[in-house]
Amino acid sequence: MILAADIGGTTCKLGIFDASLKQVERWQIPTDTSREGSGILEAVHMSFKQKLEESGLGYGDCRGIGIGVPGPVDFSTGTVNGAINLNWRAPKKIKHEFERLSGITAVVDNDANLAALGEQAFGAGKGRGDIVMLTLGTGVGGGIIAGHHLVHGTHGSAGEIGHMKVAVGENFKCNCGGTGCLESVASTIGLKNLALKYSGDFESSVLKPHIEDGSLKAITVFKNAEDGDPLSLFLVDKMSFYLGLGTSSLAALTNPSQIIIGGGLSRAGDFLLGRVRAYFEEYAFPPAAEGTEIVPAELGNEAGIYGAAKIVSQYIDHE
CATH class of the missing domain: 3.30.420.40 (ATPase, nucleotide binding domain)
Incomplete structure (x- = not known):
């Protein structure tokens, strides 16, 4: 399985894709930007964990996760240099934090980049x-x-x-x-x-x-x-x-x-x-x-999660 997250200022759009990049499930959760957005990644992590468990799966069954965020991202480190819409005022090491929470590899990019990749791959x-x-x-x-x-x-x-x-x-x-x-x-x-x-x-x-x-x-x-x-x-x-x-x-x-x-x-x-x-x-x-x-x-609002899934298949070594 491949996980995909498009984190926005109002909602986090989440999706699960199979190995052929076919969307299996899609849902969303509200984005809680209180406390400088400190709980956003934890909420995304817990939502994926719960959804996987409902299907008898776990993070160990996943090849990785693609995460889109509304801010300038250093792609090599998975760090966003602040994201005003998420109340992240300072650089945030999204890749490092989500990998610590989940134990799987994360690929992080700007949300507009992932929307472009989604349209190029599927739209x-x-x-x-x-x-x-x-x-x-x-x-x-x-x-x-x-x-x-x-x-x-x-x-x-x-x-x-x-x-x-x-x-x-x-x-x-x-x-x-x-x-x-x-x-x-x-x-x-x-x-x-x-x-x-x-x-x-x-x-x-x-x-x-x-x-x-x-x-x-x-x-x-x-x-x-x-x-x-x-x-x-x-x-x-x-x-x-x-x-x-x-x-x-x-x-x-x-x-x-x-x-x-x-x-x-x-x-x-x-x-x-x-x-x-x-x-x-x-x-x-x-x-x-x-x-x-x-x-x-x-693809409308779904372009971001399609791009998040696609970028995992491009950048994570599956062998």
Whole structure:
């Protein structure tokens, strides 16, 4: 058996997979971030222990566990350099701690990386060796896969697509401390940034009351854009421009066969992706863009645990 965990700020998604990477069971437990998140790994451990025992199994029947966490991970040591969503303010040695609890080998990676690996192995990118994935939500996450393996970089920061500089002239402050990041213009936060800056250029819009009282949501922008509201259309187009610009740079750097778009904002479907493709084709280096598809993700919230299972099969020696 292979165990998989996708640890998020609200819930921990857990799964058990067989040797062929077929999902056997999937469930979730709440994430308790109290006491600086000190009980999170223990809770995950105990939940797996109980579920295995219900099937007459134990950790000794497992080849290993893949664990995804929302923070920058040193892949070689399995240490996350803090994870604000989990109330981990300092570096945490996840690999070491979970191996001590369970007695099995753990492979730890960033949650967006594992979502990318899940889509590449089982979802939209199945059968493709070279893909890039962007997850569009509150921020912008991502992962880069070359030759069927994730690209981690020297300190685990490869694939931090949300912090590519594409909008320097906008001067929106990103949570990384910098300005001009893709995340600051192509996420739910990014849409709010753009709305605040440009709403004054439009005489009227159904969005204005939402902008003024701080209640603007991405779904409101996309719904009204589809209904023809000028400000809403402008915001979707502006976001698409920056995504097209960012993905064109990714194509020149990695030459993937697919750029997969996931996350909550991807539910806008071709209304968003069609515009992104148009800008991508305008700005991409032609030889790199040739054969590159921009497609929606397929696995939704399950991508992370599929990727967590896959990375165990890639990196743990089974012999």
